[in-house]
Amino acid sequence: MLKPDTFNIKTFGWEKNFKKLLPLTVIVSLLSLTGCNGNLGFEKAPEKYSEVYFDYFDTVTNVIGYEKSEEDFLEKSQYVESELQRLDGLYDNYNSLPSGGVNLYYINQHAGTEPVEVDPDIIALFKEGKRIYENTNGKTNFAFGAVLEIWHNYREEALNDPSKTRVPSMEELTEASKHCNMDDVVIDEENFTVFYKDPLLKCDVGAIAKGYALERISEGLREMGAVNYTINAGGNVRSIGPKPDGGSWTVAIQNPDTEAEINYVEVLSINDMALTTSGSYQRFYTVDGVRYHHIINPDTLFPENEFLSVSILNKDAGMGDALSTALFNMSLEEGKALAESLDDTEVMWILADETKVYTDGFKDYIQK
Numbered sequence: 340m341l342k343p344d345t346f347n348i349k350t351f352g353w354e355k356n357f358k359k360l361l362p363l364t365v366i367v368s369l370l371s372l373t374g375c376n377g378n379l380g381f382e383k384a385p386e387k388y389s390e391v392y393f394d395y396f397d398t399v400t401n402v403i404g405y406e407k408s409e410e411d412f413l414e415k416s417q418y419v420e421s422e423l424q425r426l427d428g429l430y431d432n433y434n435s436l437p438s439g440g441v442n443l444y445y446i447n448q449h450a451g452t453e454p455v456e457v458d459p460d461i462i463a464l465f466k467e468g469k470r471i472y473e474n475t476n477g478k479t480n481f482a483f484g485a486v487l488e489i490w491h492n493y494r495e496e497a498l499n500d501p502s503k504t505r506v507p508s509m510e511e512l513t514e515a516s517k518h519c520n521m522d523d524v525v526i527d528e529e530n531f532t533v534f535y536k537d538p539l540l541k542c543d544v545g546a547i548a549k550g551y552a553l554e555r556i557s558e559g560l561r562e563m564g565a566v567n568y569t570i571n572a573g574g575n576v577r578s579i580g581p582k583p584d585g586g587s588w589t590v591a592i593q594n595p596d597t598e599a600e601i602n603y604v605e606v607l608s609i610n611d612m613a614l615t616t617s618g619s620y621q622r623f624y625t626v627d628g629v630r631y632h633h634i635i636n637p638d639t640l641f642p643e644n645e646f647l648s649v650s651i652l653n654k655d656a657g658m659g660d661a662l663s664t665a666l667f668n669m670s671l672e673e674g675k676a677l678a679e680s681l682d683d684t685e686v687m688w689i690l691a692d693e694t695k696v697y698t699d700g701f702k703d704y705i706q707k
Contacts (some may be wrong), residue, residue, distance in 0.1 A: 385567060385583045388412040395423035396549045398573030405567040405583045415565055422556045423572075429458055430548040432484060432541070433491075443542060447484065451538030456531055460555075465526050465533065467657060468547055472521050475665035475677070480637050482524050484541030485515040490635055490642075497624040506626050512640040519637070545633075550615055550660020553577045557656065574616040574663075577656045581610050589706070595620050595647035595689055604695070605650075605687065607704045612683075613656035617663035618648035636668040643668055644691055652685040652704060662686075671696060 385405035390412075392400045402419050406412040428436050432443040441457055449455050468481040489507050497504040518539040525534040544551075549572055557577045560568055568579040569588050578588045587610045591603035595618055607614065619642070623632035632642045649666045653659035662684065666674040671688060678686045678698050685701040 383407050388416075390416045390420075392420050392423060395420075395427040396552070396572060398549070400573070401571040403569050403571075404565060415560055415563055415568070418559060418563065419556055419570065422559065423552065426460065426548070426552040426555070429460055430464065430544050430552070432543050432545075443544065446533055447541045450533050451535040451540060454525075454527065454530070454532035454534040457533050459531060461533065462526060462528060462531055464544060464548065464551055465524065465542075466528075467551060468544065468661075469521060469524070469526075471547060471658070471661040471665075474681075475661060477521075477637060478665035478668045479546050479661045480519060480521060481542050481544045481547060482521045482540060483519045483635070483637055484543035485518045485539060486512055486637075486640055487543045487545070487635060488541060489515055490631070490633065494622065494624050494631070494633065497626075504624060504626055506631060509640070516637075516640055546664040547657060547661045549573070550575050550613070551657035553613070553660075554656040574618070574621070575656055575660060576609075576614045578609055578611055578613070590614055592616055592650050592687070593618070593648070595693075604689065606706045607652075608706055609652065609704060612652060612654050613659045614650065614652055615656065615659035615663045616648055616650040617667050619644060620647065634664060634667050638668070645670070647689045647691060647693065649674075649689075650687045652701065654683040658684075 385407050387403065387405050388409060389401065389403040392402075400419075400423060402416045404412050404415060406415075429442050432447055435444050436442045441455060443461070446455050446457060446461070465481070468479075471479050472481070489511060493505065493507050518537050518541075520537065520540070523536040523540050524542065525536060527534070553570060553572055553575050554577065557568075557570065557579050560579055566580045567583050570577050570579075571590075574593070576590050581587060587608035589606060590609060591606045592614070593616060594602050594604045597620055617634060619630060619632040619634065621633060623630050623642075625631070630642075630644065634642055636643050646667055649663050651659040651663045651666070653662065662678075662681075666677065666686060666688070669677065671690075674686065674688065675698065678684050684698075685704065686698045687701050688696045690696065
């Protein structure tokens with residue numbers, strides 16, 4: 340039984356218990372609602388409910404919402420879980436669907452030989468991915484899978500057997516990079532098919548899928564009547580409306596030093612927007628004292644270590660997810676220029692020496 344006006348016991352402190360499973364965490368805290376809802380107490384005030392899911396997009400997802408009944412909340416939270424499950428399976432490029440259906444893994448196996456009929460949500464994500472590719476000057480490229488797969492395999496090998504810890508050769512990476520041309524991904528919207536002109540091309544939507552899914556789910560929740568909700572999927576937070584009293588949601592950005600006593604670096608107040616953080620402390624392995632994380636620069640073909648994390652505030656969770664990756668792979672000057680060219684976008688960088696740098700408007704959201 341869910342209890343109103345309290346955190347689910349799993350929610351309170353999950354970032355501590357799952358730090359090794361999920362190093363990148365955005366902590367969401369909510370003040371309890373007190374008093375009436377403006378109707379002199381004649382109508383029941385919405386109460387706070389929460390639920391946690393552990394199995395989707397390799398992260399922990401916390402849904403918090405205010406409703407007048409537990410039944411209303413359960414209807415919406417079950418919708419969130421079903422969509423997380425469906426979209427996670429659809430966008431998975433490392434595992435086939437249990438049902439044997441067509442997902443990204445299947446597409447990568449077959450689209451290089453003939454057009455593959457796909458789910459409309461694949462078409463929509465690929466179209467958005469191409470738009471993001473243009474907007475980020477190619478720094479977020481979902482056709483970059485041939486290179487990302489190499490790094491993924493080396494990282495998994497090192498984590499499974501430390502005696503095999505090694506770094507890919509430049510020759511191997513360069514050869515794979517020849518098969519990452521976005522123009523080779525052919526989308527047929529009329530027939531709902533995808534075709535790769537290069538049979539060795541592979542798509543990897545890890546830089547955009549979670550944020551994109553979160554944005555689509557938030558749209559679905561609005562259609563169901565949600566007005567006071569927030570979803571926290573690891574490093575991606577999407578708020579829907581304000582809290583019932585008109586106040587903002589309180590979120591905190593994870594400290595890149597996962598061993599630090601204080602596990603956050605900034606506390607923000609946000610309303611009807613998304614916060615996304617990418618960091619070098621998410622998935623990585625170490626070789627000769629150098630950290631090789633999962634965010635690979637498409638220009639150098641290696642991870643960059645100029646930043647510990649990049650946090651994005653944006654009206655769209657999908658764009659925020661893509662930008663956090665893109666800006667991680669740009670110099671600070673390039674990143675600032677891109678951020679300033681975009682509407683409704685604010686950024687905080689944490690440099691390798693732990694210095695924090697902000698766009699002008701980011702500090703407006705920091706709680707004093």
